[in-house]
Amino acid sequence: MADVILELALVLAGIGVLLASYRLLKGPCPPSRAVALDVLTLITIPLLVGAAVMTGRAIYLDVALVYGLLSFLGVVSLARYFEKGV
Amino acid sequence: MDRRWRSISIATLFYWALWLVLVQSFDPQEMIAGAVVAFFVAFLSKGEPFTTPINCLLAPKRILYSIIYVFYLFFAIVRSNLDVARRVVxxxxxxxxxxxxxxxRLKSPLGKMILANSITLTPGTLTVDVRGDDFYIHWIDVETKDVQAATEKIAAGFEKYLEVICG
Amino acid sequence: MAAHHLAGALLTLLGALFLFLGALGIVRMPDLYNRMQAGTKATTLGNILTLAGLALYHPSWALKIGVIALFVLVTNPLSSHALARAAHGAGVPLTEGSVSDALAEDLSPEGGEAVES
Known part of the structure; x- marks a missing residue:
């Protein structure tokens, strides 16, 4: 019962990933794509933690943390690029 | 000099605790490596996030208000999330x-930073720019364009607590 | 089946709903700033709830999942604020029917960009 609900939740978040990638591909201006990328990351972090819980492998927790860290740095440097150029 | 080393050592302890949470082992090798790395990070950043609030944290009234603030912020996030979710669907x-x-009204940089981030965290309002005492807020449902009234609507609830917490 | 499994799974489902709504908002909203309103912040609550649910489901990892949640909570407003300011500086327009733009009004008499921090 509980793991079925958990799978359902992860599928729902997975649909969110698809929606965000639609905006990432279509987004009219580059900052819009950056926002979509940010949202994509924010949905992927819980998905990775969910993968860790479902497979029972703790290494995915570290993957989630490092993924979040790198994406934060990426989005901030993108913002700097939009503001001032390289 | 003395204050600087004190904030560096507090930062070192904080980063070391974070390291121990992340590696989840009390092997001496891990602990020594963590202590060295934590000290280097704290030294290079000059103990940065822990420089100001030393005397701030000691007063019991400030601790009490910080705890209330966390709950207030959480309920503000939930309430406004439901509001934005209603608009989206x-x-x-x-x-x-x-x-x-x-x-x-806040004067200290730390207070302004927490206020700006709290405004951004509650959906419906987004801090676009900060210039001195002026915050420029993107508001999803503009009720008033007047500076005073908008401050009352958006920031007053947070300011009441932050004024006590960090002045 | 333990009770904390069921409670954790339900909490995760609630959080996933917010994650989904955030992604839906990013597709439906008309301009960048509104997308940010719906997108980057509905996902913050979604993250907190999902990670809390997963921590409840697997209590021995709760501390580490808590670190991840704290990290998201701290970095998310920073990155969305940086993006919003950069977009406004780069001249991304507000959608039609926006009520006011106090920042552009205050910037124009000074003649373009003021000093950045």
């Missing part, structure tokens, strides 16, 4: 957006 997309200006 309703077919007509009822938004009335715009950028308004508000003026904060």
């Amino acid at each position: 309703s077919p007509s997309l009822p938004i009335n957006p715009g950028i308004v200006k508000i003026k904060t």
Whole structure:
């Protein structure tokens, strides 16, 4: 019962990933794509933690943390690029 | 000099605790490596996040207000999330957006930073720019363009607590 | 089946709903700033709830999942604020029917960009 609900939740978040990638591909201006990328990351972090819980492998927790860290740095440097150029 | 080393050592302890949480082992090798790395990070950043609030944290009134603030912020996040979720799912997309200006009473940089981030965290309002005491807020449903009234609506609830917590 | 499994799974489902709504908002909203309103912040609550649910489901990892949640909570407003300011500086327009733009009004008499921090 509980793991079925958990799978359902992860599928729902997975649909969110698809929606965000639609905006990432279509987004009219580059900052819009950056926002979509940010949202994509924010949905992927819980998905990775969910993968860790479902497979029972703790290494995915570290993957989630490092993924979040790198994406934060990426989005901030993108913002700097939009503001001032390289 | 003395104050600087004190904030560096507090930062070192904080980073070391974070390291121990992340590696989840009490092997001496891990602990020594963590202590060295934590000290280097704290030294290079000059103990940065822990420089100001040393005397701040000691007063019991400030601790009490910080705890209340966390709960207040959490309920503000939940309430406004439900509001934005309602706007997203309703077919007509009822938004009335715009950028308004508000003026904060807070003086300390830390207080301004927490206020700006709290405003950003509660959906419906987004801090676009901060210039001195003026915050420029993108508001998804502009109720008033007046500076005073907008400050009252957006920031007053947070300011009441932050004024006590870090002045 | 333990009770904390069921409670954790339900909490995760609630959080996933917010994650989904955030992604839906990013597709439906008309301009960048509104997308940010719906997108980057509905996902913050979604993250907190999902991670809390997963921590409840697997209590021995709760501390580490808590660190991840704290990290998201701290970095998310920073990155969305940086993006919003950069977009406004780069001249991304507000959608039609926006009520006011106090920042552009205050910037124009000074003649373009003021000093950045």
